[in-house]
Amino acid sequence: MKLAQIxxxxxxxxxxxxxxxxxxxxxxxxxxxxxxxxxxxxxxxxSAARTAKAGAVIVAENFPHIPCAMLRSGNPYxxxxxxxxxxxxxxxxxxxxxxxxxxxxxxxxGENAHIGPYVVVSEDVQIGRNAVLLAHVVVYxxxxxxxxxFAHAHAVVREHCQLGNSVVLQNGSVVGSDxxxxxxxxxxxxxxxxxxxxxxVEDDVEVQANACIDRASVGETHIxxxxxIDNLVQVGHGSRVGENTLLCxxxxxxxxxxxxxxxxxxxxxxxxxxxxxxDGAIATAQTGIPSxxxxxxxxxxxxxxxxxxxxxxxxxxxxxxxxAKALRTKAVKD
Numbered sequence: 001m002k003l004a005q006i007x008x009x010x011x012x013x014x015x016x017x018x019x020x021x022x023x024x025x026x027x028x029x030x031x032x033x034x035x036x037x038x039x040x041x042x043x044x045x046x047s048a049a050r051t052a053k054a055g056a057v058i059v060a061e062n063f064p065h066i067p068c069a070m071l072r073s074g075n076p077y078x079x080x081x082x083x084x085x086x087x088x089x090x091x092x093x094x095x096x097x098x099x100x101x102x103x104x105x106x107x108x109x110g111e112n113a114h115i116g117p118y119v120v121v122s123e124d125v126q127i128g129r130n131a132v133l134l135a136h137v138v139v140y141x142x143x144x145x146x147x148x149x150f151a152h153a154h155a156v157v158r159e160h161c162q163l164g165n166s167v168v169l170q171n172g173s174v175v176g177s178d179x180x181x182x183x184x185x186x187x188x189x190x191x192x193x194x195x196x197x198x199x200x201v202e203d204d205v206e207v208q209a210n211a212c213i214d215r216a217s218v219g220e221t222h223i224x225x226x227x228x229i230d231n232l233v234q235v236g237h238g239s240r241v242g243e244n245t246l247l248c249x250x251x252x253x254x255x256x257x258x259x260x261x262x263x264x265x266x267x268x269x270x271x272x273x274x275x276x277x278x279d280g281a282i283a284t285a286q287t288g289i290p291s292x293x294x295x296x297x298x299x300x301x302x303x304x305x306x307x308x309x310x311x312x313x314x315x316x317x318x319x320x321x322x323x324a325k326a327l328r329t330k331a332v333k334d
Contacts, residue, residue, distance in 0.1 A: 001086060003056055006037065007071055009086065010079045012058065017069020023055050025087050026080070037071075039080035058083070093132050110147065128165065137169075140176070146203070158215060164203035164225070172210040175199050179214040179221075179237020179255060193217050195237060202243075205229070214239075214255075224261065236273065248285075260295070282307075 004019030032054035039058035093114035110129035128147035146165035155169035158176030181193035197216030242261035254273035278295030288302030300310035
């Protein structure tokens, strides 16, 4: 594909390169060769860009000049994401129902659906148009799912859950698993609390591999439009996740957590139950959140504190033995 054509598709401005350069694929900046397109969005790779052997590099509008061809873009990361789509085409699944699939007669599935091997669609299920259900996907009774649903192998949608349009479930993800609810009786045994409320997932949500969105004991668990839920994330029963929020790998939300819009919880963040996290807040990796987080706050550590304060505290930690020794020496002298 010619570099000029790529620039047009990406809405980028070609600088310092031939429009006729042939690009055959994409690669990371350290491995890209003359036929590759790569990008720089992280400043720490700026030096690598100056020695890059790539056919062209996607860079920001204000990025310094480098020897090889540049495609200047207002959003290099997004432009590169779109460039990948020019060279990689995922498998396509033709409409049809595999002979081993089990579909209840009362289920309603829209046109152009692909139903793979050993899929189970239970009674009173509704699924919209252009669905793809790959091998061993199970949809429990009464679930309602919109158009363009894509469920990878072994994904599960439990009873009476509601999914909007263009929802993607990666392998092994579960929507509507039982919430962790138990009450201890007088003899010390744990009595299971029935999880009667569904999980509701709005449009354009992706739930990645082996993540779980629990159903609620009462009410519902709610995932807002455009939210992205990474591998091994746990969304506890009765929680609410706002629009365009990112829950990164191994995030855990205890029950009845309220997470706002455009929030980012980085890897292994844990949130105690009944906490509220304001719109636009960010929690860095491995933060433990035992109480509410304000709108737009950036927090770190456990218990979560302001990120800048946490960075100052972290800088002191390695010096604590030296400081303690100095204090003991001073105490002896005094």
